[in-house]
Amino acid sequence: MGDQTASKSYLDLINDCDNFPWDDPFKPLGNHWSSIYQFHLGADLRPHGLVLESTVKKMPWTQDFKIDHESKKVHLTPLNEDDASISYTTALSKLIQRAIDEDTFAVIHGQHSEPYAIMGANFPASVERYASHLLGIVSRGAHLTVYTNTREGMKIWVPRRSPKLFTYPNCLDTTVAGGVAAGEGPFECIIREAEEEASLSEGQVRKDTVATGCISYIGLNDSRGGGEMGLICPTIIYVYDLEVGEDIICRQNDDEVKEFYLMNVNEVKDALFRGEFKTNSAVIMIDFLIRHGVITSENEKHYAEIMARMHRKLPLPTAPEDI
Amino acid sequence: MGDQTASKSYLDLINDCDNFPWDDPFKPLGNHWSSIYQFHLGADLRPHGLVLESTVKKMPWTQDFKIDHESKKVHLTPLNEDDASISYTTALSKLIQRAIDEDTFAVIHGQHSEPYAIMGANFPASVERYASHLLGIVSRGAHLTVYTNTREGMKIWVPRRSPKLFTYPNCLDTTVAGGVAAGEGPFECIIREAEEEASLSEGQVRKDTVATGCISYIGLNDSRGGGEMGLICPTIIYVYDLEVGEDIICRQNDDEVKEFYLMNVNEVKDALFRGEFKTNSAVIMIDFLIRHGVITSENEKHYAEIMARMHRKLPLPTAPEDI
Numbered sequence: 333m334g335d336q337t338a339s340k341s342y343l344d345l346i347n348d349c350d351n352f353p354w355d356d357p358f359k360p361l362g363n364h365w366s367s368i369y370q371f372h373l374g375a376d377l378r379p380h381g382l383v384l385e386s387t388v389k390k391m392p393w394t395q396d397f398k399i400d401h402e403s404k405k406v407h408l409t410p411l412n413e414d415d416a417s418i419s420y421t422t423a424l425s426k427l428i429q430r431a432i433d434e435d436t437f438a439v440i441h442g443q444h445s446e447p448y449a450i451m452g453a454n455f456p457a458s459v460e461r462y463a464s465h466l467l468g469i470v471s472r473g474a475h476l477t478v479y480t481n482t483r484e485g486m487k488i489w490v491p492r493r494s495p496k497l498f499t500y501p502n503c504l505d506t507t508v509a510g511g512v513a514a515g516e517g518p519f520e521c522i523i524r525e526a527e528e529e530a531s532l533s534e535g536q537v538r539k540d541t542v543a544t545g546c547i548s549y550i551g552l553n554d555s556r557g558g559g560e561m562g563l564i565c566p567t568i569i570y571v572y573d574l575e576v577g578e579d580i581i582c583r584q585n586d587d588e589v590k591e592f593y594l595m596n597v598n599e600v601k602d603a604l605f606r607g608e609f610k611t612n613s614a615v616i617m618i619d620f621l622i623r624h625g626v627i628t629s630e631n632e633k634h635y636a637e638i639m640a641r642m643h644r645k646l647p648l649p650t651a652p653e654d655i
Numbered sequence: 656m657g658d659q660t661a662s663k664s665y666l667d668l669i670n671d672c673d674n675f676p677w678d679d680p681f682k683p684l685g686n687h688w689s690s691i692y693q694f695h696l697g698a699d700l701r702p703h704g705l706v707l708e709s710t711v712k713k714m715p716w717t718q719d720f721k722i723d724h725e726s727k728k729v730h731l732t733p734l735n736e737d738d739a740s741i742s743y744t745t746a747l748s749k750l751i752q753r754a755i756d757e758d759t760f761a762v763i764h765g766q767h768s769e770p771y772a773i774m775g776a777n778f779p780a781s782v783e784r785y786a787s788h789l790l791g792i793v794s795r796g797a798h799l800t801v802y803t804n805t806r807e808g809m810k811i812w813v814p815r816r817s818p819k820l821f822t823y824p825n826c827l828d829t830t831v832a833g834g835v836a837a838g839e840g841p842f843e844c845i846i847r848e849a850e851e852e853a854s855l856s857e858g859q860v861r862k863d864t865v866a867t868g869c870i871s872y873i874g875l876n877d878s879r880g881g882g883e884m885g886l887i888c889p890t891i892i893y894v895y896d897l898e899v900g901e902d903i904i905c906r907q908n909d910d911e912v913k914e915f916y917l918m919n920v921n922e923v924k925d926a927l928f929r930g931e932f933k934t935n936s937a938v939i940m941i942d943f944l945i946r947h948g949v950i951t952s953e954n955e956k957h958y959a960e961i962m963a964r965m966h967r968k969l970p971l972p973t974a975p976e977d978i
Contacts, residue, residue: 354968355678355680356970357678357684357688358688358693358702358970361680361684365680365681370681379681517952517953518952518953519951519952519953542947542948543945543948543951543952544945544946544947544948545945545946545962546952546958546959546962547962548959548962548963568959570952622866622867622868623867623868623946624865624867625865625866625867628842628866629840629841629842629866629893630840630841630842633974633975634973634974635869636774636869636871636891636969636973636974637968637973637974639868639870639871639966640871640966640967640968640969641968642966643962643963643965643966644963644968645677645960645963645964645967646963647679647680647681650957650959650960651956651957651959651960652956
């Protein structure tokens with residue numbers, strides 16, 4: 333819940349989230365790359381995942397997968413290739429089932445999770461959320477910040493996560509946040525989660541929400557994320573704003589949220605500096621404070637660095653190939 | 656002025672602006688790096704500029720500069736080092752004066768230009784605008800988009816550049832745009848330029864303008880930029896929005912702007928697709944359209960790629976070192 337004595341800078345908070353090393357073009361490539369296997373879908377030459385050597389060794393690979401230790405590549409080439417829109421997802425499901433049956437990985441914690449689309453694949457393919465981290469596949473989330481302009485200035489609706497959650501218990505969070513499930517778009521995810529997490533009506537969310545961009549980063553799984561350490565988690569989070577009147581109250585509607593606070597900007601900044609926010613929700617809040625002119629180049633010397641770091645170009649495709 | 660038959664995508668427009676190659680972590684470093692000399696200020700180990708080999712050969716270096724062809728470095732170590740806050744700027748001025756006297760470079764076109772601060776230097780240092788491109792030093796600009804919400808939807812004030820300008824004549828541009836001069840902050844630049852270019856009062860600009868972030872890219876100078884081709888131009892542009900009432904009219908106030916149009920969103924998009932905007936102003940407009948929910952992940956498949964490419968992490972420092 334944050335060390336009372338520590339005070340994190342905005343750049344510290346970015347570093348906590350985007351913690352896979354950056355390469356220096358004037359130096360030889362860092363050896364963080366040398367132990368990574370590229371995960372490939374069929375004949376697609378573009379890697380779709382970054383798998384740790386330790387995962388390659390532990391994974392109970394099925395016959396659908398070929399491991400090439402020479403070129404450090406994992407190829408998924410389904411034995412049954414009749415219909416690509418089914419066969420890749422099926423092969424991945426079989427692999428995950430085996431890993432669950434054999435209880436191979438702590439990050440899966442012995443159960444299935446919701447299917448996530450593999451971004452940038454040339455055909456529909458999906459993989460379960462926690463397994464996607466083992467394969468280093470891009471995860472997609474969507475976050476909505478709900479705020480209101482009052483006489484005393486802007487205030488932001490900030491939930492505290494339940495102490496019972498597996499990941500980031502008790503941390504502060506974005507007003508509404510969720511993973512984008514296979515088959516839905518980011519905005520549909522927001523509409524679903526806004527009702528589930530904050531009791532916001534679909535009508536209002538559809539009418540007044542503004543899409544404002546996305547952030548991207550490569551995180552390494554740590555103890556607060558749960559499971560194996562150091563898994564590579566390339567992530568894109570679609571960002572939305574919703575301005576509401578002072579009459580609208582965000583209320584918890586499921587057991588993932590403990591309670592909601594209506595914080596002014598200084599309270600939000602103090603909670604950031606104390607490290608109270610979930611790692612990626614801190615970055616979403618920094619993005620919000622930049623877009624609304626609270627953090628500026630005049631009051632933050634690392635402004636340009638922060639903007640670049642929040643929008644990392646992932647080394648994996650985010651759109652299908654133009655054919 | 657754009658090929659009438661061509662239709663550029665948003666990603667094409669980003670590629671036109673951010674056209675220095677990106678490195679692929681799974682391949683050896685591209686040879687675009689091998690011919691680049693790093694420009695260093697004194698004992699600072701961080702490079703502050705990226706100089707082409709062709710520029711190193713042509714430049715009439717003074718005794719303040721040491722060229723190390725082995726390590727491919729240019730070191731500025733002023734002979735007179737009494738006061739760092741003066742000596743580096745003075746040494747650079749002497750170099751540029753010599754290049755002007757000898758008419759060495761087309762990009763300088765035989766005249767002085769306004770001083771730009773060297774971003775991230777540990778002491779105040781500046782270099783003339785056009786010479787900064789020869790040394791591959793980060794340039795800083797500031798762009799303000801002025802818009803109004805009408806019954807027919809949002810409209811944006813778009814100027815057309817004068818046909819007499821040295822760079823990007825006749826192109827469409829951001830409402831207000833300028834280079835950040837040494838000694839001023841980005842917002843002060845906006846206030847100055849808003850009066851000069853669009854007849855907007857300082858009072859209104861100070862009161863209602865919102866800082867919303869910055870874009871960053873590495874451009875290679877081309878024919879529309881004027882002068883030597885291929886110069887490396889790492890750039891940061893601070894981005895501002897100003898919403899005005901329908902009663903406010905942007906009018907040209909100097910000879911850099913030919914005329915102003917009040918365009919609706921579809922007119923702006925069509926002008927972008929026709930390639931009518933100045934290269935970096937097109938990117939500023941794409942950023943605006945993303946932040947205002949016009950371009951979304953639902954209608955643009957390269958959304959995540961565009962967001963990352965508009966916010967490139969520069970291989971040069973953007974803040975002084977923490978000491």
